[in-house]
Amino acid sequence: MTTIAIVGAGFSGTLLALHLLRNCAQDTHVVLCERHAQFGPGAAYATGNPNHLLNVPAGRMSAFHDRPQDFLEWLGAQDGTAMSVAGSFVPRRYFGAYIRHLLLQEIKRPSNAGRLKLVRGRVTALAEEADGFLLTLNRKRSISADFVVVATGNFPPEPPPGADPALLMSSSYRADPWAVDAFGGLDPDAPVLLIGTGLTMVDGVIELLDRQHRGPIHALSRRGLLPRRHPVNVSHPAIPARRQSFPTQLRALTRLLRQESERAEANGGCWQSVIDQIRPFTQDVWLDMSFADQQRFLRHLRRWWDVHRHRMAPNVADRIDQAIAERQLHLHVGRIDALTLTQTGARLTYRPRAGGDMATLDIARVVNCAGPGCDFERLIDPLIASLLETGMVRPDRLHLGLDVTATCALRDREGAVSNRLFAIGPVTKGAFWEMTAVPDIRRQCEFLAQHLGTLSKTMPPPQNPTFEDIASA
Ligand SMILES: Cc1cc2nc3c(=O)[nH]c(=O)nc-3n(C[C@H](O)[C@H](O)[C@H](O)COP(=O)(O)OP(=O)(O)OC[C@H]3O[C@@H](n4cnc5c(N)ncnc54)[C@H](O)[C@@H]3O)c2cc1C
Known part of the structure; x- marks a missing residue:
């Protein structure tokens, strides 16, 4: 039997759990740990205020990229009226309810009987063992797992400078x-x-x-x-881009986005559609961009990008x-x-x-309200502090999250790539930059579930004797 533990049951952790149950062999068990009462909504979709709306139109919020209508269909089934319009911005709590519904469906599936365990508690530390990890939770509990995925999401903002x-x-x-x-x-x-x-x-x-x-x-x-703001009229004509590619040099990219935005506006379109056209490619552009340009972007353009991209x-x-x-x-x-x-x-x-x-x-x-804290060396969080202290992880070099590879494997203090410890969601922003919104995270969850599905079949079985065992035999 293989056990995969996920720390954090917001959108990222919950969706990953669903995909793991579908992708991994029947003898793979998933343990989903969440410190708060609710599994599914996370910080973003737990708000009870009906006027806290999604900042992405409902038509783009499906949890599954290959079933783009899924969230709309669920909304329609709730009241069958205007709420299910693709361009509408619905209360965020509906999305939280949708994720909880998906989780419940998965739990009820007969083939998943006994394969998913929901553990309510805060994971405070992780220790490497010969055959995987021991997770320590509050109230003196512990769980053993062969693989662990850190899906701890967004942390509260860092304290303001100069504060007494x-x-x-x-x-x-x-x-x-x-x-x-x-x-x-x-x-x-x-x-x-x-x-x-x-x-x-x-x-x-x-x-x-x-x-x-x-x-x-x-x-x-x-x-x-x-x-x-998002445009009120979402039926603006999409003005096709003049180029079929996006440059990865920051200066050229900025120039292109400015020119295309001006051209779209002059032709009866809107600049928002230009930003939306680059969205599926932002991770590729980021991965190819030089480190110096990434630093320049964060120093000079990040705030501008954020206000145009997150509307x-x-x-x-x-x-x-x-x-x-x-x-x-x-x-x-x-x-x-x-x-x-x-x-x-x-x-x-x-x-x-x-x-x-x-x-x-x-x-x-x-x-x-300064936005999620992402300098992990300054966060006040027992799990992150213990992971950094033991050297099992390290911050990424831009200090946006933790250092992961393109396959979401965490790197330790020396840069060695773990084959059992992974991360998903906003924690991985340093590697991918755009790993905040649902359309980005859902692809990452699908990918990691497939990857872990393969790894769990090909990894050597646990309980390998350690060097100490052999030496003392
Ligand atoms: C206020 C807000 C609004 C947003 N609105 C949108 C939107 O409209 N559309 C969109 O696409 N994106 C939106 N986002 C982006 C959002 O980041 C993602 O959509 C997504 O919700 C991130 O999910 P996550 O699971 O990675 O993180 P989170 O939602 O932060 O979930 C992480 C979970 O891990 C748990 N956890 C953390 N540490 C531990 C621990 N040690 N032990 C156990 N549990 C732990 C937390 O309690 C939490 O439930 C919004 C983000 C925020 C903050």
């Missing part, structure tokens, strides 16, 4: 924007600061507006870039525009100098990007 530790420890600061209590217990007239101006900040503003918050909402980032649903964008027009939402552009605890909450001092004197703001609560 006393503030970070206080109830005026919320480190995790996805936690249920991030916006709870606030005076509706109190001023709030959201750090960051990306999609997480957008979620935060929607949450506050839905809670009838009346006080000022401040959002601060170094460049003040807001995510762009707001039109309804959401309308509400953000309205909050700005009504002067409830204030966007500040600058660099944090200090963030300190006060009698009434917190005080922000920042240096405006436009120059001039330091600016200050007094706020009742600070919510860190």
Whole structure:
């Protein structure tokens, strides 16, 4: 019998489990470990707020690339009406329910009886054994596995620079924007600061507006870039690209995207369609790009790429525009100098990007919406800390996640490639860059399931004697 343990049951871990059950031999068992109560939705799709919408149209959110209608069909079966329109942006919690439904179906399949074990608990450490791994979980439990896949997904943002530790420890600061209590217990007239101006900040503003918050909402980032909106009219004509290829030199690629966007707009199309045309190829382009260009991209263009690539649903964008027009939402552009605890909450001092004197703001609560933390050496997470400490993994050289090969195998501290320890999802962004959205992750899960299916058949059987066993015999 072969056991494959998956750490994390968000979209990535859950989908991988489904594919493993389908791809691996009948004597392969899958153990899916999740620290939270729900298996399936993960951080992105657990939100209870019906106005937190998918930022990808429903028609592109199928869990299976070869069955593109699957999510739409499931939506249609729920209420059979407008919700199942391919271009619509539906509540994210529906997608969470869809993933849970897929998991349940798989559990019920008679051929899977006894092959999938759901373990609720936090994996805190991993130890190599002669015949695989021993996973340590909270409440003094442990699991043995032949293969392990790290699918721990998105971590909360890193603490803001210049923040007073006393503030970070206080109830005026919320480190995790996805936690249920991030916006709870606030005076509706109190001023709030959201750090960051990306999609997480957008979620935060929607949450506050839905809670009838009346006080000022401040959002601060170094460049003040807001995510762009999806076009309302998705039937814009697709303007075919003039070239059949994408350059992998950053300068040439940027020039091409600019020119094509201008041409699309001039011909009655939209720039969004140009970005969408490169999406299926972004991983190939990234893998071929020189390290120097990857660094340049992250330093100078990353924020621009993010706001054009990860866009707001039109309804959401309308509400953000309205909050700005009504002067409830204030966007500040600058660099944090200090963030300190006060009698009434917190005080922000920042240096405006436009120059001039330091600016200050007094706020009742600070919510860190700066986007997922990905510098693994700075994360506060027992499992990641233990993996790094024992040298079983290392950060990728761009510090976007963990160092993996093109086949998702983790590299250890010396760079050696593991044949039993793998990673999927946002953890692998350093290797693939675009490994965030469902269309990218679903392909990765399919691929890794096939790969592990083959490996589990061809790997030597476990219980090989160790050198110590032989020496002492
Ligand atoms: C707020 C938000 C909205 C998004 N919206 C969209 C969208 O509309 N469309 C889209 O395509 N993409 C969206 N994304 C991108 C999203 O990253 C992916 O779609 C996908 O959900 C990532 O899944 P994941 O399983 O890798 O990570 P996660 O969803 O973060 O799941 C990881 C899971 O691992 C568990 N875990 C972590 N550590 C441990 C441990 N040590 N032991 C046990 N369990 C552990 C966590 O509890 C969590 O459930 C969004 C992301 C976010 C953050």
